[in-house]
Amino acid sequence: SAAGIYGNFGQANYSAAKLALVGFTRTLALEGKKDNIHCNVIAPIAASRMTETVLPPDMLASLKPEMVTPLVAYLCHEETAENGSLFEVGAGYIGKLRWERTGGHGFPIDQQLLPEHIQGKWEKIVDFEDGRATHPDSTTESMESIISNFENTTKVEASRPQVISEDGKVDVEAAKALTFPSESFSYTERDVILYNLGIGAKRTDLNLVYENSEAFTAVPTFGVIPSFAAMNGVPFGEILPSFNPMMLLHGEQYLEIIRPFPPNAKLTSTPYVVDILDKGKGCVATIGVKTSDEEGNDICLNEFTMFIRGAGNFGGKKEGLDRGAATAANKIPNRKPDHIVTEKTGEDQAALYRLSGDWNPLHIDPEMAAVGGFDIPILHGLCSFGIAGKHIFNAYCNNDPNSFKNIKVRFAKTVNPGETLETSMWREGNKVLFQVRAIERDAIVISNAAVNLQGEPSKSSKPKL
Known part of the structure; x- marks a missing residue:
């Protein structure tokens, strides 16, 4: 009943028992989903001996159980997909409830947190109207803001100029001047092989899967892998207005190979802001990541371009500068392709690819995929990127990493594991x-x-069995 949702004076035990049913139901919904068993909970109001003492007769006449049971019948029907939800129902009204959480405030984790600090940020902590509120629907989503605050230290805070003003304007030049923590990444031949397998290398591709091959190498698109940890350290909420991670779409990727990847190495990746564009309904943010080896030699450069829905109209410019290959339009010629490669992805390809470090649960957890609006967990865009890069690496570079200078793509649509990809060149x-x-x-x-x-x-970069 509503007492379990909102509480009711004098009904502590009753309210606690009712709310317990919500947690019980949501857990059953998660556990039953794998067997196609759905579970929902309702908070009904209907005429009863208790309500007879507090409601007038004309209202009691409208609170018939017959105005509740149709919702139960609908939720129990085999064609109803609703799962893990809470509904209020009574007198012909039906409504769904959800959690809402403010954008809150993250305090530095390396200094003592005092009540006075909380008092100073209280208006921000309880503000549902600043455009940062979210609606977490799982334990994974509930942890996102907490995890993103792990990098929040006084040292980092002190080095950051103010990017977002009180009226929501974004100082893009100040964002470009920000410095973010560098992240180290060590890998061995095993990691190279795992990545190559993740983008579809076969056991006969000895140069990609056998560490003792004279031509053993990483497919150049491996260059995105060292950058993941560095990207996780970028505090998007401090550089983008109204940032909601669930509204982020990976739009484009640029990768420049400066030196071929050795079979094993310890690398350091440093992120930085390339540009932030105001597109009205959203913004386009490009984050660069420069990766170097232990001697300080640059190895590769990534640019992640993301569209964030709902984060626009902050007074910024709409178009960015021409950055050569990183922003090239790359319109295909009006003629037949010179070369076509077809490759069927595996049903388990996303599960394998994520082991290289792209841990986004959207690609493995059906619940998270459903939150994103997908029927099943989708394939990583950067996995499709790697598959296409492998096709070109084989067709035009003869598997020689020295011939592969850079690659730029736009992610037009998602890919489902098991689909067949056709790369036209x-x-x-x-x-x-x-x-x-x-x-x-x-x-x-x-x-x-x-x-x-x-x-x-x-001419001999791919040994045969």
Whole structure:
């Protein structure tokens, strides 16, 4: 009943027992989902001996049980997909309830937290109207804000200029001047092989899966992997207005290979803000990550371009500067492709690829996928990116990493594990323009894409069995 949701004077035991049913139901919903068993909970109001003493007769006449039972019948029907939800129902009214949490405030984790600190930020902590409120629907979502505060230290806070003003304007130049913590990444031949397998390498591709092969190498798109930890340290809530991680879409990716990856190394990656554009209904944020080795030699450069819905209209510029290959439009020629490669992805490809460090639960947890609006966990965009990069690496670089200069893609649509990907390529001088199509849906999933080549590839980069 409503007493379990909102509490009721003098009914402590009753209210506690009623609210316990909500937690019980939501856990049953999670555990039963794998067997297609759905579970929901209702908070009904109907005429009873208790309500007879507090409500007038005309209201009691409207509170018939017959105005509650149809909802129960609907929720129990085999075609109803609703699961783990809470509804209020009575007198012909039906409404769904959900949690809402403010954007809150993160305090530095390396200093003592005092009541006075909380008092100073109380208005921000309890503000539901500043555009940062979220609606967490799982324990995973509930932890996102807490985990994102792990990097919040007094040292980091002191080095950051104010980016977002009190009226919600964004100082993009101040954002570009921010410094973020560097993150180290060590890998061995095992990690290289795991990545190559994650993007579809076969046991016969000895240069990709056998560490003793003279031509053993990482597919150049491996360059995105060292950057993940660094990206996790970027406090998006401090540089983007009304930031909600559930509204973030990975739009484009640029990767420049400065030096081929050795079989094993210890690398350091440092993130920075490249640009933030105001697109009205949202914003486009580009975060760069520079990766170097222990001697300080630059190895690769990434640019992650993301569209964040609901974070626009902050008074910023709409268009960015031309940054060469990183922002090239890469329109395909009006002719047949010079080369086409078709590859069927595996049903378990996302489960394998994530072991390289892309731990986003959207790609493995059906519950998180459903929150994102997907029927099943989707394949990582950067896995599709790696598969296409592998096709070009084989077709135009002869598997020689020295020939692969950079790659840029736009993620047009998502890919479901098990779909067949078709990479169509057009060579224009030292540039290979390409697009990727999911054959089963006839959908372009990667567009506006190109790899720039350099030098002449070696002639014996792929040993055979």
